[in-house]
Amino acid sequence: INSLATFARVNKYGFIESPYRKVVDGKVTNDVVYLSAMEEAKHSVAQANVELDEQGGFVDEFVICRHAGEVMMAPRENVDLMDVSPKQLVSVAAALIPFLENDDANRALMG
Secondary structure: OOOOEOOOEEOOOOOEEEEEEEEEOOEEEEEEEEEEHHHHOOOOEEOOOOOEOOOOEEOOOEEEEEEOOEEEEEEHHHOOEEEOOHHHHOEHHHHOOOOHHHOOHHHHHHO
16 A cells, blocks of 8 residues: 555655644754655654643653654653654555544555
8 A cells, every 4th residue: 555644745855745833952843854764763753632732732741753763752852853643654445544543454445
């Protein structure tokens, strides 16, 4: 199945890039940067559904994030980027499947 992920784009060199919100001094900004998978691996990326306070800072002291292909708990000060949406990992069609995480794999692959 080759479907472009939600919010992704193809850069001038043909690489797929995904958007991420910048995190500055532990606060999530509205600045969006597009990175390829190779560039993303250099950063600690928090999930889009992490709980934030009113100022855009992380509520929890440790945040679940991805770094170099691994999922880990990192101190909120070490997080560089945040996903823009929980649905950016799947295609537009797959995002329409209700309760995708609980669905049969074959059905999910159809999206």
